[in-house]
Amino acid sequence: MTAVPPTTIMSGRYQRAFTIAVVVLVAGWHLAGAGGQLLDYRPAYGSFAFQGAMWLVMALGIAAGSLLVLRGAPGWRPAWAVAVIALAASTAAAAASPAAQMLAVNWAWGSAGWMGVLVLLHRRFAELAWFLAAEALATLGVQVWDGLDRTNLAGFLALLAWSTGAQVAVAAGVRALDLAAGQAAAAAASEHAARERAATAEIIRAARHARWLALQEGAVPLVAELAVGTADPGDAQVRIRCAVQAARLRRLLAEGDEVPGSLVHELHASADVAERRGVAVEIETAGALPQVPGPARRVITDAAIAILTAARSQTRITLAAVAAGIAVSFVADTGAVVPLPAVGEGVAIEQQEDDGMLWAEARWNSR
Amino acid sequence: MEQQVTVAIIEDHPVVTEGVASWIRSDPGQRVRLVQTARDLTGLRSAPRPSADVVILDLELLGELVTTQIPELVAAGYRVVAFSGHSDPVIVMETLDHGAHAYVSKDEGRDHLVEAVLAAAADRPYVTRSQARAILADRRPARPELSQQERQALLLWFQGMSKASVGRRMSISENTVRQYISRVRAKYAASGRTAPSKDALLARAIEDGVIKPGEIMPYKSFAQAAADYPSEGAPGR
Numbered sequence A: 001m002t003a004v005p006p007t008t009i010m011s012g013r014y015q016r017a018f019t020i021a022v023v024v025l026v027a028g029w030h031l032a033g034a035g036g037q038l039l040d041y042r043p044a045y046g047s048f049a050f051q052g053a054m055w056l057v058m059a060l061g062i063a064a065g066s067l068l069v070l071r072g073a074p075g076w077r078p079a080w081a082v083a084v085i086a087l088a089a090s091t092a093a094a095a096a097s098p099a100a101q102m103l104a105v106n107w108a109w110g111s112a113g114w115m116g117v118l119v120l121l122h123r124r125f126a127e128l129a130w131f132l133a134a135e136a137l138a139t140l141g142v143q144v145w146d147g148l149d150r151t152n153l154a155g156f157l158a159l160l161a162w163s164t165g166a167q168v169a170v171a172a173g174v175r176a177l178d179l180a181a182g183q184a185a186a187a188a189a190s191e192h193a194a195r196e197r198a199a200t201a202e203i204i205r206a207a208r209h210a211r212w213l214a215l216q217e218g219a220v221p222l223v224a225e226l227a228v229g230t231a232d233p234g235d236a237q238v239r240i241r242c243a244v245q246a247a248r249l250r251r252l253l254a255e256g257d258e259v260p261g262s263l264v265h266e267l268h269a270s271a272d273v274a275e276r277r278g279v280a281v282e283i284e285t286a287g288a289l290p291q292v293p294g295p296a297r298r299v300i301t302d303a304a305i306a307i308l309t310a311a312r313s314q315t316r317i318t319l320a321a322v323a324a325g326i327a328v329s330f331v332a333d334t335g336a337v338v339p340l341p342a343v344g345e346g347v348a349i350e351q352q353e354d355d356g357m358l359w360a361e362a363r364w365n366s367r
Numbered sequence B: 001m002e003q004q005v006t007v008a009i010i011e012d013h014p015v016v017t018e019g020v021a022s023w024i025r026s027d028p029g030q031r032v033r034l035v036q037t038a039r040d041l042t043g044l045r046s047a048p049r050p051s052a053d054v055v056i057l058d059l060e061l062l063g064e065l066v067t068t069q070i071p072e073l074v075a076a077g078y079r080v081v082a083f084s085g086h087s088d089p090v091i092v093m094e095t096l097d098h099g100a101h102a103y104v105s106k107d108e109g110r111d112h113l114v115e116a117v118l119a120a121a122a123d124r125p126y127v128t129r130s131q132a133r134a135i136l137a138d139r140r141p142a143r144p145e146l147s148q149q150e151r152q153a154l155l156l157w158f159q160g161m162s163k164a165s166v167g168r169r170m171s172i173s174e175n176t177v178r179q180y181i182s183r184v185r186a187k188y189a190a191s192g193r194t195a196p197s198k199d200a201l202l203a204r205a206i207e208d209g210v211i212k213p214g215e216i217m218p219y220k221s222f223a224q225a226a227a228d229y230p231s232e233g234a235p236g237r
Helices: A006-040 A048-070 A076-095 A099-105 A108-120 A125-146 A150-217 A219-228 A236-254 A263-276 A294-310 B014-025 B042-046 B067-075 B089-097 B106-121 B129-137 B148-159 B163-170 B174-189 B196-207 B222-226
Strands: A280-286 A314-322 A325-332 A347-354 A357-365 B005-010 B032-038 B054-058 B079-084 B102-105
Touching: A006 A048, A006 A108, A006 A150, A048 A076, A048 A108, A076 A108, A076 A125, A099 A125, A099 A150, A108 A125, A108 A150, A125 A150, A150 A219, A219 A236, A236 A263, A236 A280, A263 A280, A263 A294, A263 A314, A263 A325, A280 B129, A294 A314, A294 A325, A294 A347, A294 A357, A314 B129, A314 B148, A325 B148, A347 B163, A357 B148, A357 B163, B005 B014, B005 B106, B014 B032, B014 B106, B032 B042, B032 B106, B054 B067, B054 B106, B067 B079, B067 B089, B067 B196, B079 B089, B079 B106, B089 B102, B089 B129, B102 B106, B102 B129, B106 B129, B129 B148, B129 B174, B148 B163, B148 B174, B163 B174, B174 B196
Parallel strands: A280 A314, B005 B032, B005 B054, B054 B079, B079 B102
Antiparallel strands: A314 A325, A325 A357, A347 A357
């Protein structure tokens, strides 16, 4: 089966929507939030050019991270490469900020956290937690280096609660939605499967009913006649009728539930007609048969009809999977070769008449 | 005249047992003698030594598939001819792999069962059309490799030609057709799980000149096949 289960398609569709939302959120934050703050405090930085360069590095990191997540769940190496770039750039930006105003003018912490959310979103939650903790510790480290008093500790905690809190909330929210989408998709899939089962059951029921009807018109009256004695097993005609009905019963039992439109199905239909005329028909298959295109099927069934019409009392039809195609053969008591085309629509037909028995084979190759 | 082959029928439907017994009785040469019938395997299991040369075994007894019981029967010294309505190639292959000498479908019984029993008693291959069908459908990676001629003979036999006609079609003698088909069976006896019955079939095939020891390939995995395995040597196992 090459079909992708509907569950995967549906939950994949939802997941992609969440991923796009997070990409937009992170890019928007970096552009408007962090970028706005950077421009606002432009005079406060020692070197605006350095801050601008770090902002650009992170913007490139966000672009790379977005590409990664839009192409599917990234592996740990590329995901953490982007995360480490975010951590390094934001720490460098913080370290290069004026000591007294570091937290006030820090634009990078928030962006770095969002970058972590972006690339680590679909990985284990612990990885994101480690990243956010490392980012917070790095910022705190810079502040400790610059000198930590009660005011800026309070500022740090407030920023931590605000930015990291929001990032954790978004990550948790997306996870919950992912889960819900998975459940919804699974529910839809099981409904789909139930419908498919019901349809299959209906097809099987119809096929069984058709078989039962076929028995009603053929085998049942014959058995009844034998039982009451109106049919004499010593009579050659009765024996032929028995042979035909036995072949038919065997065929009905072996038939399974063929896909309508298949070559086997069409040959069965041709056999039915011959059986009404008193020819016992066996149909057997060997191997996984390839699908034969319509025109080639027609050539084969035409040959089948010609042979079945010429057969006096018995025909064995076999379908065998052969290298690159199918060999459909007929062994029948026609007494002579049957006028058939030698080739047509990619089908080659050979015949041999031997001791009153005809052997004919129609071969179709997929190449 | 050769000694009669003794046979036991294990079959849970009395009407089928009766039918098989009538085929045995109507054999003009009276070559087979029915010595035991049973509806399950308990009687055979408790016997101290094989009570018959060949067991005709219905593969489904009282609703249960008994293919996995074949190795036990074979180990006890019976030759098993499976006789079943199950013509699913997978079941046929499993039956042969477990050590049955031959497989005869219920449709083929009248024409083939007695002959298959006689062949089994002599440890000679007997390939019915349903067996040919299962071999043609075999796509397992560990299947024996068949030559083009062997495959063609098997296909024509499955298609319903007599062996004489197959010979005329392939421009070879009827005897060569038998040889090809028997060789296919011998190759299967040399593959898969081990069983004394398969060894006996193989030994007889070598003795009869159906197959040469060098033609018997041991099981080749895909990896080994690439590594050009030497074809000379002991018969596989």
